[in-house]
Structures are given as structure tokens and as C-alpha cells.
Amino acid sequence: MESQIESLLRELAPQVLGAMVRRHGQFDACEDAVQEALLAAALQWPGKGVPDNPRSWLATVASRRLVDEWRSDTARRRREESSASLELPVRGQAAQRDDTLALLFMCCHPSLSAPSQLALTLRAVGGLTTSEIARAFMVPESTMAQRISRAKERVKSEGMRFDLPPADERAPRLRVVLHVLYLIFNEGYAASSGPGVLRTDLTTEAIRLTRMVHQLVPEGEVAGLLALMLLTDARRKARTDADGWLVPLADQQRDLWHRPQIDEGIALLTSTLGTVPIGPYQLQAAIAAVHDEASSDSETDWPQILALYEVLERVAPGPVVTLNRAVAVAMVHGPRAGLALLGTLDADDRMAHNHRLEAVRGHLLELAGDVDGARDAYLKAARMTVSIPEQRYLALRAARLRQLAPPADC
Amino acid sequence: MKYMIMTFGSAEVALATMGREWMLEMIQFMRKLDDDLVKSGEMVSNEGLADGSQAKTVRFENGVPVATDGPFAEAKESLVGYWIVDVDSEERAIEIASRIVAFVKAPIEVRQVMDAPPDF
Numbered sequence: 001m002e003s004q005i006e007s008l009l010r011e012l013a014p015q016v017l018g019a020m021v022r023r024h025g026q027f028d029a030c031e032d033a034v035q036e037a038l039l040a041a042a043l044q045w046p047g048k049g050v051p052d053n054p055r056s057w058l059a060t061v062a063s064r065r066l067v068d069e070w071r072s073d074t075a076r077r078r079r080e081e082s083s084a085s086l087e088l089p090v091r092g093q094a095a096q097r098d099d100t101l102a103l104l105f106m107c108c109h110p111s112l113s114a115p116s117q118l119a120l121t122l123r124a125v126g127g128l129t130t131s132e133i134a135r136a137f138m139v140p141e142s143t144m145a146q147r148i149s150r151a152k153e154r155v156k157s158e159g160m161r162f163d164l165p166p167a168d169e170r171a172p173r174l175r176v177v178l179h180v181l182y183l184i185f186n187e188g189y190a191a192s193s194g195p196g197v198l199r200t201d202l203t204t205e206a207i208r209l210t211r212m213v214h215q216l217v218p219e220g221e222v223a224g225l226l227a228l229m230l231l232t233d234a235r236r237k238a239r240t241d242a243d244g245w246l247v248p249l250a251d252q253q254r255d256l257w258h259r260p261q262i263d264e265g266i267a268l269l270t271s272t273l274g275t276v277p278i279g280p281y282q283l284q285a286a287i288a289a290v291h292d293e294a295s296s297d298s299e300t301d302w303p304q305i306l307a308l309y310e311v312l313e314r315v316a317p318g319p320v321v322t323l324n325r326a327v328a329v330a331m332v333h334g335p336r337a338g339l340a341l342l343g344t345l346d347a348d349d350r351m352a353h354n355h356r357l358e359a360v361r362g363h364l365l366e367l368a369g370d371v372d373g374a375r376d377a378y379l380k381a382a383r384m385t386v387s388i389p390e391q392r393y394l395a396l397r398a399a400r401l402r403q404l405a406p407p408a409d410c
Numbered sequence: 411m412k413y414m415i416m417t418f419g420s421a422e423v424a425l426a427t428m429g430r431e432w433m434l435e436m437i438q439f440m441r442k443l444d445d446d447l448v449k450s451g452e453m454v455s456n457e458g459l460a461d462g463s464q465a466k467t468v469r470f471e472n473g474v475p476v477a478t479d480g481p482f483a484e485a486k487e488s489l490v491g492y493w494i495v496d497v498d499s500e501e502r503a504i505e506i507a508s509r510i511v512a513f514v515k516a517p518i519e520v521r522q523v524m525d526a527p528p529d530f
Contacts, residue, residue: 113498115451139454139496147451386522 005045008054009038010208013127016058018099020066021162027106028152029069030062031124037062038127100125101216102162108177109160116151117180118187123148126205136202137187174217178225178281181210185229189236203233220275223268224282230265231288234258246393250297262292280316283308302331319351323360335368355384359394366401375401412454412496412523413503418487419516421461439513447495447506454494462488494523 013034020030037058051057107120115137122128122136134144165173188202210226238252247253266289272282287308294300306328313321322345330338342361351357362377375398382394424433447453462481465488469476481488497503500522507518 115496115498119451137496142448143451143453143496145451146449150449150451386524388524391524 002046005042005050008050009041009058010127012055012058013038014100014103014125014212015096016055016062017124018096018103019059020062021103022099024066025162026066027155027160027162028149029066031152033062033065033069034058035123035129036065039129097216098164100212102164104177104213105165105173106155106160106162108173108180109155109158110173110176111158111160112151112154114180114183116147116154117176118184119144119147120151120155121180121209122184122205126209128205132201174219174222177213178210178221181206181213182225182281184209185233189232203229203236207233220272221279221281223272224279224285227265227268227272227285228281228288230261230268231285231292234261234265234292240389244389245396246389248393249291254295257292262289265289265292278311278315280312283312283315287312300331302328306332319345319348319354320356323351323356326364327360330364330367335364338364339368353384355381355390355394357381358384359390362394362397366397371401411499411503412494413500414521414523415493415495415503415507415510416489416519416521417491417510417514417516418519419490419514420463420486420488421490422463423486436513443506443509444493447493452495452497452502452506454496456491456493458491459489461490 016037017030017034020034021027024030040061041054041058045051045054104121104125107124108117112120119133119137122133123130128136130145130148131141133148134141137144164170185203185206188204188206207226207229210222210229214222214226234257235249235252237258238254238256239247241247265285269282269285269289275282287305290301290305290308306325309321309325309328313325322341326338326341326345328338329341339361342357342364345351345357358377358381362374362381365374365377378394378398378401382391382398385391385394428436444453444456447456465479465481466477467480467482469478493506495503495506497506500520503520507520511518
């Protein structure tokens with residue numbers, strides 16, 4: 001019951017806030033008022049039951065809260081008088097959708113820093129409390145409260161308009177929104193082991209929000225991002241073993257993968273086939289789908305993955321894409337061919353501090369039978385990574401190779 | 411991304427070489443910096459440490475842990491304080507450190523805190 005109420009509240013949060021901001025302006029004051037209304041509902045509804053029209057209940061409580069705020073501020077008295085009715089106008093479904101979307105664009109405004117975008121989106125659109133967000137990012141609640149209030153001040157001082165961006169800005173602004181959702185997912189995905197069990201909530205939340213955006217904007221890249229999240233998150237249970245060690249894709253127990261999520265991801269992706277131009281999220285999702293479709297590692301369709309990476313490298317070139325392509329090249333044409341492609345990244349400054357270059361080199365050297373070289377590369381990667389599970393995993397790979405190698409002093 | 415920003419020094423040396431004015435200025439500077447980091451929503455935690463001369467080091471000797479007086483490293487300068495900040499980028503962490511360096515005119519170490527998300 002309580003979890004049903006919670007999901008209802010989270011679903012209504014952006015709708016109510018969107019309508020409030022549309023009606024009264026003042027994003028910051030409306031946001032506080034809606035949070036208080038959500039809190040009141042979370043306290044009252046489990047005991048008293050859910051009201052007949054929960055959306056209007058929330059809007060009424062939030063509006064009353066806003067009036068109290070105005071009353072305490074005499075300068076705004078005239079404004080209060082001029083807003084004769086606090087009853088929110090009944091708006092059509094399409095207008096409600098626009099409000100939620102406008103809210104999302106505002107929270108993901110390019111002039112906000114990434115941490116601010118993430119925090120504001122989770123609070124204003126996701127309906128999470130400051131304390132929940134603080135726990136998810138493992139910072140003190142006061143820090144997160146400051147970050148959110150600063151972001152809100154920025155929204156105010158920049159005079160950000162509560163509107164859908166004009167047509168010519170829409171595509172780049174949507175890219176920022178998708179990137180913010182991707183970062184929320186990534187932040188949560190990190191913690192399927194280690195100290196932050198709570199953070200797995202962030203993957204669920206990212207999927208929920210992306211699903212919502214996909215309903216509002218059923219476009220190829222939105223579907224692509226949602227599919228990528230579903231296809232990646234489907235492997236969550238298999239990604240770590242009972243002791244919390246990271247299990248690489250090749251060694252994962254595939255019957256632990258969440259089939260319904262894979263099926264949904266693939267169906268989503270299939271529905272976007274033929275969209276032009278095809279975007280990087282769709283391509284990454286397609287690669288994830290090829291992995292997820294293989295019933296064992298040896299049955300992975302590597303030529304298909306290589307072909308997809310070649311397209312991805314044309315659409316969204318970058319050293320990380322080249323790195324991944326090198327793995328596919330190694331699987332199709334042998335480890336030496338993969339290593340040759342990796343070599344082209346050695347001079348790339350953007351990869352100088354990236355542990356994955358060394359981790360992949362270690363893997364390919366191991367496949368090529370160069371035990372010493374592989375061990376050195378794994379150790380180098382272990383020193384460079386900032387992820388605790390990855391560091392343990394890489395150190396273990398290196399240690400295992402030490403046992404295989406002949407003793408040095410005899 | 412979280413970073414630890416570490417300052418090194420020695421209270422003894424500072425007391426011997428720096429005047430009262432400088433000390434007061436330094437305290438003000440640190441208060442302002444902490445305040446700014448709290449306001450920007452970047453401060454995770456910060457602490458100042460007692461002088462290294464007050465440290466105890468616990469070593470493993472003859473099969474048992476033994477505590478002795480003094481810091482672990484022989485160097486005169488040891489860790490005197492740190493900030494953990496949660497920032498947008500390494501550039502931002504370096505910017506914060508640079509602000510401290512410009513004031514104390516001594517080196518500061520900036521190191522990322524583990525447990526960032528792995529790539530997938």
C-alpha cells in the first residue's frame with residue numbers, strides 16, 4: 001500500500017509542480033510548496049486513504065502552502081490579491097505533458113553544472129526528498145540542500161523561462177536531458193556492490209524517469225537510451241558474485257539475467273529501427289542487445305558487434321569507442337589485431353589517465369599469451385582506476401597470472 | 411566526483427616563522443573558503459589535524475603492534491588538514507586547491523576518492 005502511494009506521489013510530483021509553475025511562476029517557491037504537499041500526503045494517505053482526486057489534493061495543499069509563504073512576505077501581498085483563485089485550471093493531457101517536459105528541460109538547463117542538474121531533476125521531476133538524494137550520492141544532507149537551493153537560485157537569476165525550448169534548440173536541449181538521465185543511471189549502476197546498496201535505487205529511478213520521457217517524446221534516441229538502460233540493468237544480478245567481486249561479462253551466469261527486461265529493451269530497439277539518423281544511444285543499446293541475446297559467451301556474434309562499433313565510431317567518434325572497437329577487432333581478427341588498434345590510442349591525451357586502456361591491453365595480451373605484459377598492464381590499470389570493485393578485480397587478474405608464470409628466481 | 415584536497419605543513423615551523431597577523435588572516439581565509447564550499451553545495455567534509463609532532467605511529471615489531479611517538483614519515487611536514495569535496499570535474503578540484511595554494515604558497519595534494527562508477 002505504502003509503496004503504491006509512493007509511486008503515485010512520484011508520478012504526480014512533476015505534473016503538480018509543472019501546473020503550479022505555469023500558474024504562479026516562481027519555480028523555487030512552488031518547488032518547496034510541492035515538496036511539503038508530497039510530505040503531507042505521504043504522512044496522511046496511508047492512514048486516511050488516497051483522496052478521490054489525488055492530483056488536485058496535492059495542488060490544493062501546495063497552493064495553500066504557497067499562499068502562507070506569500071502572506072509572510074508583505075511585498076507580495078498585492079500579488080496574492082491579484083491571484084483571485086488558487087484553484088489550478090483543469091488542463092488537457094497534452095498541456096500536462098508539456099508542463100512535465102518543460103520542468104525537465106528547466107532542471108537540465110545547460111547553464112547548471114552537472115551535479116546541480118542531477119540533484120534538481122531527482123527532486124523536482126523525480127519527487128525524491130533532499131535526504132534521499134544526499135544518501136544516493138553519499139554526501140551530507142546539508143551539502144545536497146545547498147546544492148539544490150543554489151541550483152534553484154540560478155534558475156531564478158538566469159530568468160529561465162518555464163517553456164518548451166524553441167524548435168531550433170530542442171534537439172541539443174533534449175541531448176542534455178538524456179545525458180543527465182544517463183549520468184543518474186551510471187551513478188546507480190556503480191553501486192551494485194560496495195558500500196552503496198542504496199544507490200541501486202538510482203538505476204531504478206533513472207529507468208522510471210527515462211520511461212516517462214519516452215512516453216512524452218517517443219523518439220529514437222529516447223527509446224535508445226531506455227533500451228540501453230534496460231539491457232544493461234538486466235545483467236545486474238550477474239555482475240557481482242556473492243562476495244561482491246565484479247564478474248566480467250564473459251563469465252557471467254546468464255540465467256541470472258533478467259529476461260523480461262531484455263525482451264523489453266529489444267522490443268523498444270526494434271521499434272526504432274529505420275529511424276534516421278540513428279544515434280549513439282541506439283547503437284550502444286544494439287551492442288548490449290547482441291551480448292544479451294547470446295546464450296553463452298562463445299556464441300556472441302562478434303562480427304555483428306564489430307560492425308555496430310564501426311557505425312558508432314562514425315556517428316560519435318571518441319577514444320572510448322575506439323577502445324571498445326579494439327576488443328571487438330580482437331575477438332574477430334585475433335588479439336594482435338586488437339592490440340595494434342589499441343596502440344593508436346597511446347598518443348591520445350584523453351586516454352592518458354584512463355585505466356580502461358590498460359585493462360583492455362592486459363586482457364588482449366593475456367589472450368595473445370604474453371603473461372608478463374598482461375600482468376604489468378593489469379597492475380597499471382589497478383593503480384589508475386577509482387572504482388573499488390574494479391581495482392579488486394584487476395588486482396586479482398594480475399595475481400592469477402603471477403601463479404601461472406614460472407618463478408622468477410630459478 | 412569526490413576529491414580529497416590535502417595540505418601539508420608543520421605548526422611548529424609556522425609558529426616560528428609566521429606572525430600573528432598572518433595567522434589571523436589565515437584563519438579568516440580558511441573560514442571563508444569553508445563557507446564558500448558549503449554554500450556551493452560541494453563540501454562533503456573537512457578537518458584540521460593536530461600537529462604531526464603529536465602523532466603516534468603504530469608499527470608491527472617483533473610480531474606485535476607497538477605504538478611510538480611521532481609521525482609515520484620522517485619528513486618535517488605532515489598532513490595538517492583536508493577537505494573532501496564533491497565537484498563537477500577535476501578542473502574544479504584543482505581550482506579550489508589553487509585558491510588555497512595562492513594563499514599558503516605551499517604545495518597541496520589533490521586526489522580522487524575511490525568508488526566512482528565503472529564504465530559499462
